[in-house]
Amino acid sequence: MSILVGAQTRLMVQGITGREGAFHTTRNREYGTNVVAGVTPGKGGQDVSGIPVFNSAREAVEATAANTSMVFVPPRFAADALFEAIDSGVELIICITEGIPAHEMLKVYTHLKRGEQVLVGPNCPGIISPSKATVGIMPTQVFTPGKVGLVSRSGTLTYQISKELAQLGIGQSTVVGIGGDPVVGSSFIDILGRFEEDRETELVVMVGEIGGNEEEKAAEFIANEMSTPVVAYIAGFQAPPGKQMGHAGAIITGSSGTAEAKRVALEAKGVRVGTNPTEVATLVKERLV
Amino acid sequence: MDLYEYQGKQLFAQNGIPVPSGEVANTPEEARAAAQAIGGKVVVKAQVQIGGRGKAGGIKLAETPDEAEQRAAEILGMDIKGHTVHRVWIEAASNIAKEYYASITFDRGEKKPLVMLSAVGGVDIEEVASNQPDKLARLHIDPLVGLQPHDARWLAFAAGIDPEAIKGVVSILGRLYRGFVQLDAMLMEINPLILTEEGEVIALDSKVTIDGNSLFRHPDIAALRDTTTSDPQEKMAQERGVTYVKLDGDVGILGNGAGLVMSTLDVVALAGGSPANFLDAGGGSQAEEVVTALEVLLSDDKVKVLLINIFGGITRCDEVAEGLLTAVEQLGTSLPIVVRLDGTNEEEGRRIIAEKAPENVVTEATMLSAAERAVALAKEAA
CATH class of the missing domain: 3.30.470.20 (ATP-grasp fold, B domain)
Known part of the structure; x- marks a missing residue:
């Protein structure tokens, strides 16, 4: 098994006719993902490399039984696309778009939580279950099938750690980029819970960064709810307070959200925290033996 | 984006929240004119984005326009916890x-x-x-x-x-x-x-x-944004659309992806060095972006060495290497540059740099060794 995406995935892509949308959709399909539909309002009836395009998400789901949507819509229209995805009834929504206003995401999040659907992102690189399916923009060549689950707020750092793992002969069950925004659909806890239930996942790597307190909450969850071991990495020890470090969510507010506080919270619950990506891979290797 | 007190108060007023009447002043003379226009007792308030202005002497009462001018002269140019006062806000004193x-x-x-x-x-x-x-x-x-x-x-x-x-x-x-x-x-x-x-x-x-x-x-x-920073590098980065945060060290840093760049700063610090900045060149990192990013980094006099840390995903390391060569040639810098290329086409990227780059550009195979080398070079230059 793997989590969230795999052989069962029937993907629709909102914003499929844009340059990035079309490029990554094609790459996802080449990897083996079952891409069944695209959505661009006003372009219904066209196709992108043979993938039928619909005017609305609802039409796309009715016609193709899509169960997953990837959102590539530009930031100023993305919240609307997310509401549309939720209302179309797909089980899983993965939003790649970076730059959605935080207040828009509050509304999307509140609406989403009235139901059972899952949103991953926004501002995330997507999800890959190596050799099964990929949804998003991750460079697939750095991942290999294996037993380690990986959940991260950062794209390139995920690739880096995956490559370090590959050099030690360790592959992944599923890799989930949850996104670098202050409001994201799935938290560390949501994904850790899924890895805990996944029989194929024997260890989880959690990659956090400054801002918010999701890592601290995850530390509690790991101690109380998980039997699967977790190895962590936190980026941003050198970040000054009050400055946004690239990601909209990577900011120390007042005295809260520091890397040190996260490290202390995790270590207090017995979670090993690597000091650099190479050491994370080494810790994983030790724990897997 | 943080606003100054006076900007926030102007937005409050537009939203119907009562605020004392006031005016911005950039010089003591303007402060005097503002006090005259407001009439009566006024408060002269330093406009800096840091707490504790009052204790630091950045907020003063003035009974007359003459006094407002004097107080403004004292406050303008003052340093409050590392923030220089460029503007004061003059407002009617409240009971x-x-x-x-x-x-x-x-x-x-x-x-x-x-x-x-x-x-x-x-x-x-x-x-x-x-x-x-x-x-x-x-x-x-x-x-x-x-x-x-x-x-x-x-x-x-x-x-x-x-x-x-x-x-x-x-x-x-x-x-x-x-x-x-x-x-x-x-x-x-x-x-x-x-x-x-x-x-x-x-x-x-x-x-x-x-x-x-x-x-x-x-x-x-x-449009208020250009008035919220006074640091020359941050201003330059803002104008050119580069994601940059100034720190106070001497190792200039460029990487792709927020998490990887934060991690690079941490690794430099662990190696005993001091990062000069955070700079995320983004996913693309084509020649033009690298030139712009390096221009921002090199405009900081404190920077003694550059560390470039790229993980090639969709971006290919050979393209990044070519971009870097163009940038170094255009900018003609002689500062040592340590480059670490990992991911897609990394060997090709390293080969391009080894064969074509000037002597001050060196490659390292891992993030850790690159950080160590950059820190050693910075210490030599200090």
Whole structure:
């Protein structure tokens, strides 16, 4: 098994006719993902490399039984696309778009939580279950099938750690980029819970960064709810307070959200925290033996 | 994006929140003219984005325009915890009867706006929260419902606001919430919110942070941006659309992806060095982007060595290497540059640099060895 995406995935892509949308959709399909539909309002009836395009998400789901949507819509229209995805009834929504206003995401999040659907992102690189399916923009060549689950707020750092793992002969069950925004659909806890239930996942790597307190909450969850071991990495020890470090969510507010506080919270619950990506891979290797 | 007090107060006024009348002054002469126009006693307030202005001598009372000019001359150019005062705000002095506290924060943990109100104001609210928690009323708001008048009344009574101020405080909370949503704020704080001897409730200070991702729909606020930074590198980066944060070390850093760049800073520090900045060149990292990024880094005199840390995903390391060569040639820098290329086409990228780059550009195979080398080179140059 793997989590969230795999052989069962029937993907629709909102914003499929844009340059990035079309490029990554094609790459996802080449990897083996079952891409069944695209959505661009006003372009219904066209196709992108043979993938039928619909005017609305609802039409796309009715016609193709899509169960997953990837959102590539530009930031100023993305919240609307997310509401549309939720209302179309797909089980899983993965939003790649970076730059959605935080207040828009509050509304999307509140609406989403009235139901059972899952949103991953926004501002995330997507999800890959190596050799099964990929949804998003991750460079697939750095991942290999294996037993380690990986959940991260950062794209390139995920690739880096995956490559370090590959050099030690360790592959992944599923890799989930949850996104670098202050409001994201799935938290560390949501994904850790899924890895805990996944029989194929024997260890989880959690990659956090400054801002918010999701890592601290995850530390509690790991101690109380998980039997699967977790190895962590936190980026941003050198970040000054009050400055946004690239990601909209990577900011120390007042005295809260520091890397040190996260490290202390995790270590207090017995979670090993690597000091650099190479050491994370080494810790994983030790724990897997 | 953090606003100055005067900018926040102007937004308050536009949203119907009462503030003392005031004007901005960039020189003592302007301060004098402002005091004259306002009439009566005024307060001269340093405009810096840091707390503790009053204690540092950045807020002073002036009885006359002459005195306002003198006070402004003293305050302008003053250094308050590393922030130089370039502007003062001159406003009519208020007769304070009571000081309260009001704020709305974007609570990312709860994923709801959080309204806080206290009958104890003008002091650090975190102290009130820990020492007098019964004096601080807190309420999370459903973003799809918004703050209703009864929410504001509940807050006012729960916080122990004086009866004569309830109406004014409730009205201000409603307007503050509307402004918070309409302006896409991450924070709106009034500390102190005062009741005057005359019985009015007015905002005596403002602290406003706007979500950077929303600026496309607030061009008026985006236009304030150039006035919010005085650091030359940060200003240059802003103008050129580079994601950059200034630090105070000597190892200039460029990488792709926020997490990887933060990690690079940490690894440099662990190697005993001191990062000069955070710079995320983004996913593309083509020649043009590398040139722009290096220009920003090299404009910082403190930088003794550059560390370039790239993980090639969709981007290929050979393209990044070519971009880097173009950038180094165009900028003609002789500073040592340590390059670490990992990921797609890494060997090709390293080969290009080994064969074509000038002597000051060297490659390292891992992030750790690259950081160590950069730190050693910075120490040699110091």
